[in-house]
Amino acid sequence: MxxxxxxxxxxxxITGFPAAxxxxxxxxxxxxxxxxxxxxxxxxxxxxxxxFHGPLVYFAGYERHIGFYPGASGIENFKKEIAGYKHAKxxxxxxxxxxxxxxxxxxxxxxxxxxxxxxxxxxRLKKKNK
Numbered sequence: 269m270x271x272x273x274x275x276x277x278x279x280x281x282i283t284g285f286p287a288a289x290x291x292x293x294x295x296x297x298x299x300x301x302x303x304x305x306x307x308x309x310x311x312x313x314x315x316x317x318x319x320f321h322g323p324l325v326y327f328a329g330y331e332r333h334i335g336f337y338p339g340a341s342g343i344e345n346f347k348k349e350i351a352g353y354k355h356a357k358x359x360x361x362x363x364x365x366x367x368x369x370x371x372x373x374x375x376x377x378x379x380x381x382x383x384x385x386x387x388x389x390x391x392r393l394k395k396k397n398k
Contacts, residue, residue: 275311275314276311277311278297278309278310278311278316281293281311281315281316281329282294282297282316282329285329288364289329289334289364292329292334292362292364292368293316293327293329293334295368295370296327296334296336296368296370296373297316297327299368299370299373299374299377300318300325300327300373300377302374303373303374303377303378303381304318304320304324304377304381306320307319307320307324307381308320312326313326314328315327315328315335315337316328318377320381320384321381321384321385321387321388322384322387322388323339324338324377324380324381324384325337325338325339325342325376325377325380330361332363332364333354333361333362333363333364334361334362334364334368335359335360335361335362336359336360336361336362336373336376337358337359338358338360338376338377338379338380339358339380340357340358341379341380341383342358342376342379342380343355343356343357343358343359343360345376345379346372346375346376346379349369349372349375350372
């Protein structure tokens with residue numbers, strides 16, 4: 269990831285990468301925004317981030333891959349689908365030399381939205397029952 273603490277918006281973040289990487293980052297951004305039209309886009313931890321009833325997903329560009337960060341639950345619930353990619357507890361790496369799995373990204377974002385909505389509802393009910 270390019271460390272640039274001066275970056276204030278996602279567009280500026282993306283333009284700091286080589287053209288081929290920019291294209292992939294833009295595809296990922298568009299996919300996330302379509303899958304989560306109500307999400308707020310911002311820069312968090314020096315990378316593009318989205319929140320909708322709490323943190324949703326993050327992504328970042330690197331020299332050889334794009335990191336996608338849907339959190340531990342997003343990885344756990346899609347273990348089979350991401351098995352072919354390098355991944356860790358809360359992240360997956362998409363190589364720059366292969367097409368992005370945009371349908372998978374849509375599914376993960378949709379899952380995270382439902383998860384966040386469920387947490388919001390649970391908090392509301394807990395508050396109501398006090």
